[in-house]
Amino acid sequence: MSWFTEFPHMSDEALRDLRKVIDDGFREFTRAWGGTFETMFEPLRQFLIQSERLMLATPWPVMLAVVGAIAWFASRSWKIVIGSILTLLIIGYFDMWEDTMRTVSMIFVCTVVAIALGIPIGILMARSNRMQSVMNPILDVMQTMPSFVYLIPVVMLLGIGRVPGVIAVVIYAIPPMIRLTNLGIRLVDKDVLEAADAFGSSSWQKLKNVQMPLALPTIMAGINQTIMMALAMVVIASMIGVQGLGQPVLRAINNQYFTMGMFNGLAIVGIAIIFDRVSQAYGRRLQKHLEIVHG
Amino acid sequence: MADPAINEYGIEIRRLYKVFGPKAAELVPLVEGGMSKTELNEKHGHVLGLRDINISMPAGCIQVIMGLSGSGKSTLIRHINRLIDPTSGEVVVGGEDVVKMTPDQLREFRRHKTAMVFQKFALLPHRNVLENTVYGLEVQGVPRAKQVETAAHWLERVGLKGFEQKYPNQLSGGMQQRVGLARALTNDAPILLMDEAFSALDPLIRMDMQTILLDLQKDIRKTIVFITHDLDEALRLGDQIAILRDGEMVQQGTGQDIVMRPADDYISSFVEHVNRGKVIRVETLMAKGPADAALPQLPAGTLLDEAARRIIASGQERFAVVDGEGRPLGTIDMATINRGMFASDAA
Ligand SMILES: Nc1ncnc2c1ncn2[C@@H]1O[C@H](COP(=O)(O)OP(=O)(O)OP(=O)(O)O)[C@@H](O)[C@H]1O
Ligand SMILES: [Mg+2]
Numbered sequence: 001m002s003w004f005t006e007f008p009h010m011s012d013e014a015l016r017d018l019r020k021v022i023d024d025g026f027r028e029f030t031r032a033w034g035g036t037f038e039t040m041f042e043p044l045r046q047f048l049i050q051s052e053r054l055m056l057a058t059p060w061p062v063m064l065a066v067v068g069a070i071a072w073f074a075s076r077s078w079k080i081v082i083g084s085i086l087t088l089l090i091i092g093y094f095d096m097w098e099d100t101m102r103t104v105s106m107i108f109v110c111t112v113v114a115i116a117l118g119i120p121i122g123i124l125m126a127r128s129n130r131m132q133s134v135m136n137p138i139l140d141v142m143q144t145m146p147s148f149v150y151l152i153p154v155v156m157l158l159g160i161g162r163v164p165g166v167i168a169v170v171i172y173a174i175p176p177m178i179r180l181t182n183l184g185i186r187l188v189d190k191d192v193l194e195a196a197d198a199f200g201s202s203s204w205q206k207l208k209n210v211q212m213p214l215a216l217p218t219i220m221a222g223i224n225q226t227i228m229m230a231l232a233m234v235v236i237a238s239m240i241g242v243q244g245l246g247q248p249v250l251r252a253i254n255n256q257y258f259t260m261g262m263f264n265g266l267a268i269v270g271i272a273i274i275f276d277r278v279s280q281a282y283g284r285r286l287q288k289h290l291e292i293v294h295g
Numbered sequence: 296m297a298d299p300a301i302n303e304y305g306i307e308i309r310r311l312y313k314v315f316g317p318k319a320a321e322l323v324p325l326v327e328g329g330m331s332k333t334e335l336n337e338k339h340g341h342v343l344g345l346r347d348i349n350i351s352m353p354a355g356c357i358q359v360i361m362g363l364s365g366s367g368k369s370t371l372i373r374h375i376n377r378l379i380d381p382t383s384g385e386v387v388v389g390g391e392d393v394v395k396m397t398p399d400q401l402r403e404f405r406r407h408k409t410a411m412v413f414q415k416f417a418l419l420p421h422r423n424v425l426e427n428t429v430y431g432l433e434v435q436g437v438p439r440a441k442q443v444e445t446a447a448h449w450l451e452r453v454g455l456k457g458f459e460q461k462y463p464n465q466l467s468g469g470m471q472q473r474v475g476l477a478r479a480l481t482n483d484a485p486i487l488l489m490d491e492a493f494s495a496l497d498p499l500i501r502m503d504m505q506t507i508l509l510d511l512q513k514d515i516r517k518t519i520v521f522i523t524h525d526l527d528e529a530l531r532l533g534d535q536i537a538i539l540r541d542g543e544m545v546q547q548g549t550g551q552d553i554v555m556r557p558a559d560d561y562i563s564s565f566v567e568h569v570n571r572g573k574v575i576r577v578e579t580l581m582a583k584g585p586a587d588a589a590l591p592q593l594p595a596g597t598l599l600d601e602a603a604r605r606i607i608a609s610g611q612e613r614f615a616v617v618d619g620e621g622r623p624l625g626t627i628d629m630a631t632i633n634r635g636m637f638a639s640d641a642a
Contacts, residue, residue, distance in 0.1 A: 189420075191413065191415050191417040192417050192418070194378055194413075194417060195411070195419075196430075197378060197405070198376055198378055198410075198411040198413075198488075199405060199406065199410070199411075199430055199431040200402045200403065200405035200406030200407075200434055200435070201402075201434050202402060202434075209419070209430075209434075210419060213419075213421045214420070214421060289420055289421055289462040289463075289464055290421060290464075291464060
């Protein structure tokens with residue numbers, strides 16, 4: 001009756017062999033292709049380096065002015081502008097300016113990559129139900145798989161450093177971007193689309209003139225979530241060599257420096273709030289003309 | 296168009312069936328066999344949209360389509376530019392079957408040959424009034440200056456000058472509907488499809504918009520398909536009127552035909568409240584034949600109301616009805632007019 005009380009599992013040897021075969025296979029693969037992948041991701045590495053260099057080289061008052069200007073154009077709200085600048089001032093005063101700039105640069109690159117990949121994939125998903133049914137389970141895996149698990153192959157392939165960090169962050173943060181692009185396009189009013197059809201719009205014209213503009217507020221919500229999730233990954237990414245606010249937190253964990261952990265953690269929260277408020281306010285502004293239509 | 300007076304885009308709809316649902320094609324034989332809309336829905340869960348529609352709309356005429364809510368008017372008009380694919384049948388526009396067009400041909404056809412006004416307006420909410428109005432021309436790739444010029448002309452004509460920069464959600468329903476109208480007119484297509492295009496307008500503006508259409512017909516002569524619930528509007532605008540019920544055509548003819556000779560009780564109930572004096576024309580009721588040259592004359596096309604007023608004012612008993620060149624067509628007297636105005640079986 002042992003099969004009843006104990007799950008009849010694969011024999012230990014078989015399991016060990018299976019793992020060994022897969023591991024060896026992958027190791028073989030990394031040895032053969034690692035270099036190719038590295039050159040493939042070279043542009044991404046350059047982008048990361050340049051963006052970080054730019055943020056660090058810019059004098060802090062200029063940076064504050066830029067952040068203030070972006071916040072103003074996106075939100076048209078003085079409250080948000082002042083809040084953002086004040087938060088950055090406090091962060092700088094507690095000597096976390098450089099790490100913050102590194103993190104912001106990293107988040108910026110990750111978001112750009114997530115948008116550049118996520119929007120086209122979302123559009124494809126919205127166009128074909130088959131694509132949607134293929135993508136949905138993949139996105140589920142990306143969102144629920146513990147991030148450490150896919151860090152392993154990424155690190156094996158590309159080693160420790162910024163690029164694998166970005167890849168790990170993007171894998172984790174891109175699903176809302178894709179899902180909300182898909183959803184936004186699918187929710188576009190059928191009557192409006194029909195009118196676009198009736199005037200003979202090509203599918204590109206429909207996408208450009210009707211679907212994307214009307215989906216934009218939903219897509220903005222996706223961008224917002226992607227940024228938030230990318231920030232949540234900062235500490236984990238620092239484990240594979242991404243510099244920024246995550247590293248002091250990691251050091252603080254290892255050495256039980258409570259205050260240091262706290263300050264850097266709060267700095268992450270601070271920039272998260274800035275990103276969130278600014279992008280949400282922008283999303284709301286986009287929606288201004290889409291609300292209540294008289295009938 | 297080189298010569299605006301010539302419009303060769305007549306519309307011929309032949310044996311058109313539309314069944315809504317996944318197995319529509321298999322169910323057409325049943326519908327052809329006479330299965331009713333209710334039975335089709337109960338037994339097979341499919342909705343009968345249109346059954347055996349045959350209609351010929353001559354180029355340059357206004358064809359009105361009437362019928363109660365759910366009778367299939369919007370479904371029918373959407374077949375003309377193939378926003379809906381028929382389950383079977385032909386829709387021949389200007390000699391070409393729309394149903395057989397490739398996607399590219401269809402897009403060109405929609406861009407250059409048709410313009411549509413929608414029952415629910417269907418404006419682009421993120422574009423202001425001007426940008427909505429230029430949409431058709433923008434899709435065609437017309438130069439921007441020309442787009443704006445044409446759009447401004449029609450916006451002024453529908454009474455929306457000064458609202459160019461407003462967004463649809465800042466306008467009343469009637470104003471939105473006029474944006475939809477301006478958008479369609481700006482397209483300058485030979486075929487104009489209007490699905491309850493005036494339903495949200497107040498009576499004065501509605502009259503004005505009807506006048507726009509009739510003026511337009513004087514010099515451009517588009518082929519216009521016009522859906523309305525308002526019989527007075529139908530009679531004022533329509534060269535021909537078709538009446539639908541439950542997806543079937545119940546009567547087609549001129550306004551005079553429909554008012555004088557309703558095909559069944561359904562149509563009688565449509566026409567019984569109409570103000571006959573303002574609808575029926577003298578030539579419909581006159582006794583055809585030669586007329587005494589001494590009789591006072593009434594031009595053909597005079598409405599009964601007006602004719603009665605003239606007869607009473609003149610003190611004469613009998614009038615000659617004459618055509619545009621003054622040739623006599625027949626005669627009419629006060630008693631006939633009275634009967635025409637009040638009795639429903641005058642003819
Ligand atoms: N996409 C669809 N799927 C299923 N049934 C439909 C669809 N479109 C229309 N119908 C059905 O077809 C019938 C005719 O609808 P249609 O919209 O043409 O009516 P209508 O005459 O325009 O009415 P109204 O005056 O209210 O606008 C209705 O019974 C409707 O339920
Ligand atoms: Mg309708």
